[in-house]
Structures are given as C-alpha cells and as structure tokens.
Amino acid sequence: MPLFRRLPKRGFSNAAFEHRCEVVNVWQLERFDDGAKVGVDELSAAGLIDSVRSTVKVLGDGQLTKKLFVTVHKFSRSAEQKIVGCGGEAVALQG
Secondary structure: OOHHHHOOOOOOOOHHHOOOEEEEEHHHHHHOOOOOEEOHHHHHHOOOOOOOOOEEEEEOOOOOOOOOEEEEOEEOHHHHHHHHHOOOEEEEOOO
C-alpha cells in the first residue's frame, strides 16, 4: 500500500476563521413602526436574527414604505437607497 494512503489525513480547516452574516431583507423591516429606530437589538427582539452578537446585513429585496432609522453592520447598495429614499437613515456600524 502506498505511503500516502497509510498516513493520517490532516489539513487546514477554515471553520475557526469563518465569518457569517445574518441577512435581513427590506420587506422584513415593514413590521416596525414609522419613524422607529431599528438596530441589532430590535431585530433580535423581533425574531429576525438569532443573536445580538451576529453581524447583520440588510439586503434590498422588497419594498419599504416607512421612514426608518436603521443601524446595522452592512447594507447592500439597493437597500441603502430604499431606506434613504423613504426619508430614513442607514448607518453602518464598525466591526
């Protein structure tokens, strides 16, 4: 039997360095009141994300009709345009 089949298989695993984002779409923000401040804490309380420690990204799928002040880690370009287009504010957190 060749040597490479007799040796244990070991290698690099990227699991410890993996960086995941939780995704929230613009249409899911419609559940909040007009003029509300929406942050990671509010999204977690509403059940849209799993943990307050999660990195959150808002994507632009759907329509928004309310003025919201959204503060999360990342925004897609279309999501930011839709939030600002309704008179709201999109603030990206550092980290």
